[in-house]
Each structure stands twice: as C-alpha cells, then as structure tokens.
Amino acid sequence: MTPEKTTLVDIARRAGVSLATASRALNDSYGVAAATRQRVLAVAEELNFVVSPTAAQLASGRTGRVALVVPHISRWFFAAMVEGLESVLSQAGFDVLLYHVDGADDRRDFFHRLPARRKVDAVVVIAFPIGATERERLELMGVTVVAAGGQSASYPFVCIDDRVAARQAVDHLIFLGHRRIAMIAAQDPDEPNWPATPGRSQGYYDALTGAGLPTDDGLVQTIPWGGDAGAEAMAKLLSLREPPTAVYAHSDEVALGAVRTLRRAGLRVPEDISVIGIDDHPLAELTDLTTVHQPVQQQALASGHMLLGILRGDDVERSITMPTHLVVRASTAPPRG
Amino acid sequence: MTPEKTTLVDIARRAGVSLATASRALNDSYGVAAATRQRVLAVAEELNFVVSPTAAQLASGRTGRVALVVPHISRWFFAAMVEGLESVLSQAGFDVLLYHVDGADDRRDFFHRLPARRKVDAVVVIAFPIGATERERLELMGVTVVAAGGQSASYPFVCIDDRVAARQAVDHLIFLGHRRIAMIAAQDPDEPNWPATPGRSQGYYDALTGAGLPTDDGLVQTIPWGGDAGAEAMAKLLSLREPPTAVYAHSDEVALGAVRTLRRAGLRVPEDISVIGIDDHPLAELTDLTTVHQPVQQQALASGHMLLGILRGDDVERSITMPTHLVVRASTAPPRG
DNA sequence: CTGTTAGCGCCTTCAG
DNA sequence: CTGAAGGCGCTAACAG
Numbered sequence: 001m002t003p004e005k006t007t008l009v010d011i012a013r014r015a016g017v018s019l020a021t022a023s024r025a026l027n028d029s030y031g032v033a034a035a036t037r038q039r040v041l042a043v044a045e046e047l048n049f050v051v052s053p054t055a056a057q058l059a060s061g062r063t064g065r066v067a068l069v070v071p072h073i074s075r076w077f078f079a080a081m082v083e084g085l086e087s088v089l090s091q092a093g094f095d096v097l098l099y100h101v102d103g104a105d106d107r108r109d110f111f112h113r114l115p116a117r118r119k120v121d122a123v124v125v126i127a128f129p130i131g132a133t134e135r136e137r138l139e140l141m142g143v144t145v146v147a148a149g150g151q152s153a154s155y156p157f158v159c160i161d162d163r164v165a166a167r168q169a170v171d172h173l174i175f176l177g178h179r180r181i182a183m184i185a186a187q188d189p190d191e192p193n194w195p196a197t198p199g200r201s202q203g204y205y206d207a208l209t210g211a212g213l214p215t216d217d218g219l220v221q222t223i224p225w226g227g228d229a230g231a232e233a234m235a236k237l238l239s240l241r242e243p244p245t246a247v248y249a250h251s252d253e254v255a256l257g258a259v260r261t262l263r264r265a266g267l268r269v270p271e272d273i274s275v276i277g278i279d280d281h282p283l284a285e286l287t288d289l290t291t292v293h294q295p296v297q298q299q300a301l302a303s304g305h306m307l308l309g310i311l312r313g314d315d316v317e318r319s320i321t322m323p324t325h326l327v328v329r330a331s332t333a334p335p336r337g
Numbered sequence: 338m339t340p341e342k343t344t345l346v347d348i349a350r351r352a353g354v355s356l357a358t359a360s361r362a363l364n365d366s367y368g369v370a371a372a373t374r375q376r377v378l379a380v381a382e383e384l385n386f387v388v389s390p391t392a393a394q395l396a397s398g399r400t401g402r403v404a405l406v407v408p409h410i411s412r413w414f415f416a417a418m419v420e421g422l423e424s425v426l427s428q429a430g431f432d433v434l435l436y437h438v439d440g441a442d443d444r445r446d447f448f449h450r451l452p453a454r455r456k457v458d459a460v461v462v463i464a465f466p467i468g469a470t471e472r473e474r475l476e477l478m479g480v481t482v483v484a485a486g487g488q489s490a491s492y493p494f495v496c497i498d499d500r501v502a503a504r505q506a507v508d509h510l511i512f513l514g515h516r517r518i519a520m521i522a523a524q525d526p527d528e529p530n531w532p533a534t535p536g537r538s539q540g541y542y543d544a545l546t547g548a549g550l551p552t553d554d555g556l557v558q559t560i561p562w563g564g565d566a567g568a569e570a571m572a573k574l575l576s577l578r579e580p581p582t583a584v585y586a587h588s589d590e591v592a593l594g595a596v597r598t599l600r601r602a603g604l605r606v607p608e609d610i611s612v613i614g615i616d617d618h619p620l621a622e623l624t625d626l627t628t629v630h631q632p633v634q635q636q637a638l639a640s641g642h643m644l645l646g647i648l649r650g651d652d653v654e655r656s657i658t659m660p661t662h663l664v665v666r667a668s669t670a671p672p673r674g
Numbered sequence: 675c676t677g678t679t680a681g682c683g684c685c686t687t688c689a690g
Numbered sequence: 691c692t693g694a695a696g697g698c699g700c701t702a703a704c705a706g
Binding site: 055 | 385387389390391392394395400402405409410411412413415416417419420423424427432433434435436437451452453454455456477564565568590593594596597600601619620622623624625
Binding site: 344345346356357360361364388389391392393394395396397398 | 682683684685686
C-alpha cells in the first residue's frame, strides 16, 4: 500500500553518514557540518523522503499537534477562529486536530473519553465554557490549554469584554433617543454557561440603569441561539401592548432574524424600529446592520501566538481582552416622533 | 510534564496477563477470554490508562487520522462540510487533521511539502480543484483520497450538478417572465479552476438558449467571490443603459451583495428587480432570498461514509451527485410592467 | 562534528 | 486462548 519503504537508514547509508547524523541534518539541530547537511538533504530530496512523524514522536515525546475544541464549526465566529488558529499553528509547524463538541452529550463524552489524549501537545478551547469537573478531566491530558474567544476556567485566554460590547450597542440606541429598548438574549439550553451570554445581558442592564431608564422584563426575550429564534422573539416583542422602538440582539444572526420579522410585518428598519446586533458578522455588512464589531481574526491570531509562546516557555501575557467598537450602519435611527 | 508513565506493561502486569493479551483485550481483537478482557479493561479504567496512539501507529502502520483539505474554512459552505465530515469520521474513530490551503502560494506549498504525509490514512479534499501535477503529488502520499462538495481529478466524489442548479435558478426567473437576466459570476483569480464556476455559468447560458433568449455579454459580470464584489457588480449592471430586470448570482453571498446595492439605490427587491442566488446559505433564509438549495450536510455525510467504505474495502458507490432544488422566497417576482 | 547505542510503547506473527 | 519475541522508524544521550 505505502509506496515508500524508505527510512532514515537508507538516507543515511546513501549519504554516507550515520543514522544519527542524518536525523540531525533533517531536523536542523546543532552540530552538523553544513556540507554534511546538504548532502543528507539532497539525498532525502532525491528519494523524496520525509521522516516518519510517528516514529519521531514516539522517540521524542512531542506530538507536534494541537487540538482545537469547538462547539459549532459551521457558525461564522467559530469557523473564523479555527481559520485563524490553523494559520498560525500550521505556520509554526503544528498540525491541527479538530474536535467538534456540540451539545451536552457530546461534551460529556468528549471529556470522559478525552479522544485527544496522548495525541497533542496542547489544546485550544474555542469559546467553550469549561466547568470544574471538565477542567479536572482536561488536566489528565497533562498538556497546555488555552481559551480563545472566551474565558474558560482559569486558563490563559484571549477574548473580548462582552459586557462592554453590549453596553456599546445599547448606549448607541439610547444615544439615538430610544427609551423602550428590547433585548433578545441568546442562551442555549444545551450550554447554559456559555460564557458570552451573561456579559451581553449585563451590559444591557448597565446601559439602561446608566441612563436612568427603567428595566422591563417584558422587553427581554431569551431564546436559543439562531436567526429563526430571533425572528420569533421579535414577533413576540411586536405583539406587546407597547412594543419597543429599538431592539438589541445578542448576535448579528439573531438580529437579522428580528429584521426579517419586521420586514414581513411591513415595518421599516430603521424608520419604524431600530435593530442592533453584536459581532460584526460579514453578513451584517451586506445587510447594512448596525452592530458592535469584535476582532475575530485578531483573537484567533493572538491566542495562537499566546499558545506558541507558552509552549516555547516564553513569559507571555496570559490574559488578553481585546476592544470592540460600534459600527453604525443603516439599521438604527432615532425613534419616530 | 506528563502525569502518566503508565504503559501497557503496567496494565498487563497488574492484570496478571502478558503484554500481548493486554493489547488484544484493549483492542478487542479476537481470541481473548471474556473474563480476561474484563480484568484488563477494569485495570485500565482504574489506572485511567489509554494506549499510546503513537506507539500503536508505529507498530501497526495505521494512523487513525484523516486529513481535511479546505480552501476557506470560514465560509459557510466549507465550514458546514467540515462539520459534517468531522462528525462521521470522529464517530468512526478517526481523528481529523485540518489543512487550510488558501490561495496559490499556499496551495503550491501544500502540494510540495505534503504536510499530511505519513500522518493520515486518507485525505478529503473539500470543493478543491486538483490538477494533474497536484494529483501526482498527492499520489505520493499513498493514501485514499476522496473529493467532497465538488469533483477533483478522478477521485471518488460527492457533489451537486452546478450546471443544473444554475439552470434551476435562471429557469425560475424566465418562468416569472424575465427576459433581461444578468449573471454575476464568481471566479476567483487565485483559483481559476474552481470547479463550481464553469457549471454555474453554463447553466445560465443553457437556460437562456433553452428559452430562446439572446445572451448579452454586457449582462455578465465576473468577480472574485464575495458580497462586496457582488455589490459592485450590481452597481455596474445598474449603470447599464438598459439594466436587467433580474439578476442571477453564483452564490447567495454574492446575491446579498447585489441586494444591498439595490436597496441603497432605492430600488425594491423584488418589485423593481429580482435577485436569485445558489446554495441556500442559512442567511438566505433570514434575508428572504430566493435561491437554489444544495444539500451541504448530506454531501458531507455521504462523502464521509464513502471514505469509510473505501477504507473498509467495501464496494461502495464512488460517484454521487446530489439533487438541488429551487427555494422560492421573497427576492424574486415577475418583472414590472 | 559524528557515530553507537538504547530505548519510545505497542502490535503481531509465531509457538504453545 | 495466551505468551514470547521481534520489530515499527526515529531521537537522544553518550562517547569519540
């Protein structure tokens, strides 16, 4: 099956050096004469040889791999994080092992079986809440852990301040003159301690009280994440005796769901009602949705570099919170009248 | 660093069996008394032991890993394919190695270095065009290759018929009565032989000629993939002396870009102009965009199962083309007048 | 700078 | 059904 039975010994022999030297040459470790290395490399090239990562790993103990643990690959935010991390890790010579852990069962299973055990040098949990017991299981792997796009347990992390982001969004609505501001909160029943939710809710209350506005539970809808749910939530808000003049959604997808309901109801956004989201999803730009931008790419890169630094033993910063900012587009305006 | 120095020997000793038996028990191979196996498993459980995949691999030759090669992780289609594949592969006990190969340089580098070499039992190229030389390089890996979400070289594949999908889209516009139908074609300069493009363009011409409509090069805009480019293309189409009454875009993202331009220009969709895309991106539903649905999840699962079958040596179907269908929403209507 | 020598931890015939 | 023994291919001291 495998077309190549070539091994390091063959290379060594052919290059007229010892196995050890060949190994050193191919790993550019210290202590190999330039000429010797050249020769070895040439032979390797010629025979189209690459060392067996497996054997190397068994002998060295390092895997050269890192696991990415993600709750939802196909959602933009997570996919973008994966993309960014993959890029810095692969550039550093690491292979990326992907673990999709979605839902309570999956998660239980993952932490129980620890499928990445003995397979990686580190794991990055992407926007993934980790409880005490889960952390304990992870410890078992005995590897470096970093949290990207959210804080988890007490691992080194890179994230944004969701509370601040939320406040930026709601403050904008208040600034425009809105006083009846609804919130559509995304809270997956499956992942009750999803880290972003509390912050994104708290920021809403912060903003309201900061402006001396009353809070009204009737204006708060809590739904599972997603556009359709957002649409339904908007429908409920619309059926209120006194509907809101503006809606703040925990995410752009949810906000777009709300917009759809409004459009279908014949209401104009933002003339009749304002809508704002969080994230700055690429489609927010396409749909002219006002939102709060969070630097996804940067978080991905920063967490990747943080991980590499830690692995390298450098004394790197282990808690990075990145700024977010309001992006005003065409879905928000002063209230009518 | 590693908290566990436990190895198979420890388990064997503790269970009072030989290394070989312990190995067999843990791999549930044939020829181990139920009782013996129980004992071994119990000890392993107790000591929280898992065999070293690395050592196992070195000895057995199998890696238990498959590589996913993707050109754009953060785009929904690809992310969804990855998600689906990951799910069936991980369920089958395989680990998933992710390789993001974006752009000409990356791609050259990937096929030159073959970073997945000797690391996987198979590779899945996701909607990834593979030329002759690239195929030759891949051969070097000596592993099973499957193409998912597009045909590549002559590998086993799962895909849709882009030409048919395109025709479904354009036929719909024609059916509504449109005669001046523009096309916004997405053709990355970086990936000139992106497999979907020709089909999605051809289907457009098929439909026009099928209906006896003239083709007009002025009505065809070719752009790199993306919403912004779609928006610009739409602007150009709008500046035509006689603008189209309907626009067919190669993808939903591109279509949404076009819609944005229309809205900003004060035109109503679909009253003033119709827009249709392809893919049925989740946000197409949120934005009430008419489109042609392609079964992404199913393609992912099918390709995963196909791969597993081939690996298993089963005599499975090696070319699957899945059906697409029109999804009429609110972005298309008969032309005015 | 280079060669020798042990393993790394397990799978797998091959006997028994 | 179980045990013994030989690698899998390479890295990492340790000597030269």
